Amino acid sequence: AQTVTQSQPEMSVQEAETVTLSCTYDTSESDYYLFWYKQPPSRQMILVIRQEAYKQQNATENRFSVNFQKAAKSFSLKISDSQLGDAAMYFCAYRSAGHNNNDMRFGAGTRLTVKP
């Protein structure tokens, strides 16, 4: 089964600076999707960014970008110009692209603190 590992339980960044959250995964599949979700204190899960494994180009959404290294099975999230509202738990997730495979696997999360 696929596993997702987030090796940083907690991270801290100064407001306006850049931080990178790490994620690695284990799979034998060649086609899949990767996601980063943000969970603020409200506990709602909010999709930040997603990446299709077949795309070589790294996904970008405003201040959020990823570094997708397929061979290394690494999927890090970079947050530029960090804002106080970025403080939250961040979860990395993996989902197979197979039509009959619904299995979505999440990492344990990284708690990001933003210092003013």
Place this chain on the structure above:
Amino acid sequence: NAGVTQTPKFQVLKTGQSMTLQCAQDMNHEYMSWYRQDPGMGLRLIHYSVGAGITDQGEVPNGYNVSRSTTEDFPLRLLSAAPSQTSVYFCASKPGLVDKTQYFGPGTRLLVL
């Protein structure tokens, strides 16, 4: 659209009690799912449904039942609550099984004593 709604927000149960966690979505999504979130373990899939009348098990289905009588609603039932079921429960939906993005509800915090 209200999106995905869950009730209650918080519940305390005694061991052996039963209850139903409600989940509803108004986006006409075919696919709905339930996850539980435990400290240090991320989210784990409990059950999912690809449409009304169709349900299937996820990674951790034991102790939970689901049904899907309508497109909008996907309740999760605990027949005999156990302390191991203390967790935060998230309901999610997406248009179809192959859609990449899921929309999550705000969660239900359950404490089983």
